[in-house]
Amino acid sequence: MSEDRKPGCSIARVIRYVVDENDLDPEQRRHLRECPVCREELKQLDGGLRRLGHMAAEHTPEPVRRPVLPVEGRELPHRPVLLWRLAWGTGLGFALVMLIAVWTVFQSSISPVSYQDIAQEMAEDEMLLAEVLALEENPLPDAYREISPEETAGIDEEIFDFIVPVEGWNMDQESRTKEA
């Protein structure tokens, strides 16, 4: 748009003319006709709007179906497909809301008990695991612990042989005696 305006020029007047040319008095209309700046402004704006209208018409497809009028005395169902879709959508939405509500109530009612149970179960598991680890270290009952190798580490093997003689050792001695 031109910025080189004459004193009598006004873009507001151009817009008013585009909106309704009868709004301008004859003197203002004469100015729009004769002033080259205003005439150019008007040409641009009016041309743009007309072009828009033509393009809108060009970019609109042709209707395929001719409307069908209802038979006298019989009411035509109003867009049953749309209504069915709406009914399904509403029903589905309602079911979803109910599901969420029920799930929330159920969750809130079982939550405290459930968390306690889980905590207790975890504590029991830990105790059991500790017991298993202790048995892995030494599976003997307490009464035998004192004579187990771990407990008696450092004691000479001969003392054990003396306390509990090995049968194989005696047989070996006897066979050597016979050979001799």
Add this chain to the structure above:
Amino acid sequence: MRMAVMQEGTDLCGRVDKAAAVRRAAAGDREAFEELMDAYHRRIFAMVYSRITSRMDAEDITQEIFVRAFQGVRSLRDPELFKPWLYRIALNAINDFLRKKRLRSIFTLFTREWDDSEVPDPIRGGSDYLERKEFWTRLNEFFSRLSPSEREVFRLKFLDGLCIREIAEVMEKNESTIKTHLYRAVEKFRRESDLSGFLKEEKA
């Protein structure tokens, strides 16, 4: 808001109209109404399509508009008011559809601005479909920057070709209010360099 006495057989803007057919239709003549339907079918379809950009929905809504008009034409007293009366029915039907669409969109993850189900024209090819999509997307971007009243008045004037008096009747507002909305909308259109550039490109 009632207009001055109109010349016989002309509409609110002084254009030749189908006043005789309207009178006969109002008296219960089905054929006269079908004559009116043939005269306005394409215009009403174009009006609906420009607002919802979905051919299938536009066909359904156009059907509904003419059924509503047929059922109510007997109550029409002034034949000159037929056109704005029909456009008001159309506007109400479009608003009803958009309300229902908004309601439906609550139950869907997202809504489409453009109807992808529309089949490209096999004769003019896919480029026609893409051009159309581009045009309406750009125009709707511009419309999103207008207030609802400015948008509606602008569409009725420059897309649907109604005069100020007809728009005033359709929107049930006085003419000076319509002109104020229109003035603001045109001023915004003038400042929209994007849209003006796009229109020039299309022209070239």
